[in-house]
Structure formats: C-alpha cells, structure tokens
Amino acid sequence: MPTAIAVTSADLVLPPTDHQTPTAALLHAPDAQSLDAALADMTVLLEQHGYVIAVYPATIPLAHERRLHTVRSVLESDRIACLKLDLPPLGVAVLVRQLRQLSVCDFSPGVVASAARLLSHYIYAGALLNSVTKLDRVPVGLKSHAKSWVPGSQFAVLANPAPQLVKVGSGELAGPEFSTQLLVGKGQLQSDWAASELAPAWQAQGVQETALPSDSPRWWGTSRLIEFAAYLPDISVLYQLVSSVRREVCIWCGIELIGDRCGFCSAPLAPAENHTHTAGVLIQGAPMHQSS
Template sequence: MPTAIAVTSADLVLPPNDHQTPTAALLQSPHSQSLDAALADMTVLLEQHGYVIALYPASLPVAHERRLHTIRAVLESDRIALLKLDLPPLGVAVLVRQMRQLSICDFSVGVIASAARLLSHYVYAGALLNSVTRLDRVPVSLKTHAKSWLPGSQFGVLANPRPQLIRTGDGELAGPDFGTHLLVAKGQLQSDWVTATLAPAWRVQDVQESLLPADSPRWWGTARMIEFAAFLPDISVLYQLVSSVRREVCSWCGIQLIGDRCGFCSAPLSPAEHRTHAPGVLNQGTPTHQGS
C-alpha cells in the first residue's frame, strides 16, 4: 500500500488527474470527532499504510492543529509527519494532490514527506479580489487600500511563491516560466480576468475549474473573489524534479530526505549539507530549483 496522505478538510482533496492517484484520509477536527475515535482512525491508517503524511494549512484553527500533535504524542509514533503549509486553500489542495501522486512512486517515505517544501515553490497561488481592505496575508500599501474603495476596483494577488499585488489593468502578476495547468475556483465575484487575461499571460496549457474551498473567503478577506493556482500536473515531471535532488539522511531520526529539513522530525540539516540538483534536470521550459 502507498504511504497515506491525510488532510484536515475534505475540500482539500481534488479529483485525481489519473486512475492511479489515491485519495487522501480525513483527519477531522475536535468538534467533529472524539480523541478516542481519532486515535483509532490513525492507528488503522498506520496499520494499513505504515506511514502517514498529514498536510494542513497554516491557517488551521489552533484546536485542530493541537489535536494532530496530540494524536502523534499519544501514539508515540515516529511514523506520522505533520506538515504545515503556508499556502492559500486552493494552493494547499493542489499540493496535496501532487503529494498523492508521489505517494505511489518508488521514493522512500522520508523523501516524499520532504518533497512538500520543494514542490510548494512551483505552485503559483493567488486570487482576483474586489477589495483588499481585509487582506492580511499579502502586504498591502496604504495607496492600494485607498484604491480598494473605488467603485469597480479589482485586484490580482499572488501569495506564493512570491507575494505580489496589482490593480487589474495597471500591471501583470509574475507567473511561472514553465508549463503549467491552471485551476480556478469561483467565489461571489463575476469576472473573466483570470481565464481571459491571466491564463494567456502565463501561457498555461490547460484551465480547469474547481469548487471553492470553504476557508478561502476567510483566507482572502472577502467572499467576492476568484481563487486560482498554477501547478505542474504531470507525474513524470514531478518525479524527475524530486529525484533530481540529492538525498541525505536525517542526523536526528535517521530517515532519508531531500532539501534542508526532515519532514518527520523537522530537524534541519547544517548549512554545509545543503544541496541543489543538477542544472537542466527539468526540460522544455521548466526551471531548475536551487534548494528546497
């Protein structure tokens, strides 16, 4: 059985790109499930899959995050990885699907877990907003705040991999310089800017629609928005990207990893042990990545 990928919300589980991609397990909140039931569910996952990699957004309520750490502590298990993702909700869902794709590959579980940090650099996650007055995830200048009060104003916002904010018509969002697909989730804003302007500017290869994650309006500070995420869809490209990074052994828990931090115990590697993959490993316009 492949390594289990787990999430904290059902709407973070996107439909698979192919017939091989497994689904993800749901780790419910303390308000929805007792601790005893949560411990029983995790025990079953560990028995069936050996390891569990749980991915959750940094915006997760404190009680739910505390529940995850409690489960790992009570079970005294070093086979549970808890990975906090500093991405918008749709970006988290995209990364979760990529991790589900990797879970069936011939990588060690430590490499799969630490690949989340690497792959997050290749997710271009943002939104089109009618207002930025309540946006606190991306820096907003006083001048932009003032423009937000003008009737008809709309703003393109990029949260990852590098924050950027523009008023539509006054600039362009810096997009990927490699081939991607674009996932779009519509809130209560009516606009074709994402599909008619952003997608051609980013030269995306395909545009797909998705349901808006429940937490997106809170994350972006408004329900009048359209969320989007550009991503690498091909499992062969993901595989090549991950396999190109030099593998190390965690000096704390002994598990194999890539990058500069263990996905299971979070122990960092010393600066001297940082590695990069060979230049040109991703072809046809896909960039190389320096570190993870």
C-alpha cells in the same frame, strides 16, 4: 501500499488526475471526533500504509493543530509527519494532490514528506479580489487600500511563491517560466479574467474549474473573489524534479529526506552536509540539475 496522505478538510482533496492517484484520508477536528476515535483512525492508517503524512494549512484552528500533534505524541509514532503549509487554500489543495501523485512512486515516505517544501516553490497561488481592505496575508500598500474603495476596482494578488499585487488593467502578475495548468475556484465575484487574461498571459496549457475551498473567503478577507493556482500537472515532471535533489538521512530519526529539513521530525539537515545538497530547478518546463 502507498504512503497515506491525510488532510484536515475534505475540500482540500481535489479529483485525481488519473486512476492511479489515491485519495486522502480526513483528519477530523476535535469538535467533530473524540480523541479515542482519532487515535483509532490513525492506528488503522498506520497499519494499512506504514506511514502517514498529515498536511494542513497554517490557518486551521489551534485546537485542530494540537489534536494532530497529540495523536502523534500519544501513539509515540515517528511514522507520522505533520506538515503545516503557509499557502492559500487552493494552493494547499494542489500541493496535496501532487503529494498523492508522488505517494505511489518509488520514493520513500521521508522523500515524499520533504518534497512538499520543494514543490511549493512551483505553485503560483493567488486570487482576483474586489477589495484588499481586509487582506492581511499579502503586503498591501496604502495606495492600493485607497483604490479598493473605488467602485468596480479589482485586484490581482499573488501570495506564492512571492507576493505581488496589481490593479487589474494597470499591470500584470509575473507568472511561472515553465509549463503549467491553471486551476480556478470561483467565489461570489463574477469575472472570466482568470481564463481570458491570466491563463494566456502565463501561457497555461489548460484551465480547470473547481469548487472554492471553504476557508478561502477568510484567507483572502472577502467572499467576492476568484482563487487560482498554476501548477505542474505532469507526474513525470514532478518525479524528475524530486529525483534531481540529493537525498540525505535525517540524523535524528533516520528517515530519508531531500532539502534541508526532515519532513517527519522537522530536524534541520546537519550544517556540515548542506554544501553537498543538489537543488532541482525548472527552466522553461524542463527539470535541470544545479549543483551548489
């Protein structure tokens, strides 16, 4: 059985890209499920899948995050990974689906878990907003704040991989230099900007719409928004990208990993080994090797 991918909200589970992509398990909040029930559910997942990768956004309530770590601690299991993602909600959903795709490949659970940090660099997550006055997760200058009070103003904001903010009509967001698809979640803002302007500017190979995650208005500071995420949709590209990175063994828990941190125990790679790490990068849509 593939490694289980679990999430803290049902709207982080996007429709599968093909019949092989498995769904994700739901880890309920403490106010919706008792600790005993959460322990029982996790035990079943471990028995069925061997390993569980719990993915959750950095914005979930502290009590929910504590529940995840409590379950891991009580079960005394080193086969549960708790991955906190500092991405906008739609970006988290995209990354969750990519991990679901990778879970059925011939990668070890440790490689799948640590691949989350690598793949997040290739997700361009942002939103179209009618106001940035309550936006506190992306740097906003005083000038932009002032403009947001002008009726009809709209702002294109990129939160990942690097923060950007432009007023629509006076600039463009710098996009990916590799082939992507664009996923769009519409809130209460009425606009076709994402499909008619952003997608062509970023040379997206396709545009798909999905429901807006429930946490998006809180994350972006307004319900009048359109959230978007450009991502790598092809599992063969994802596979090659992850395969291009040198694999190491965690000195603390013994699980295989890529990158500089274990996805299961969060231990950093031993400093003496860092120089042997090989990073995979994408150039114009083609995975390349770059030795360091």
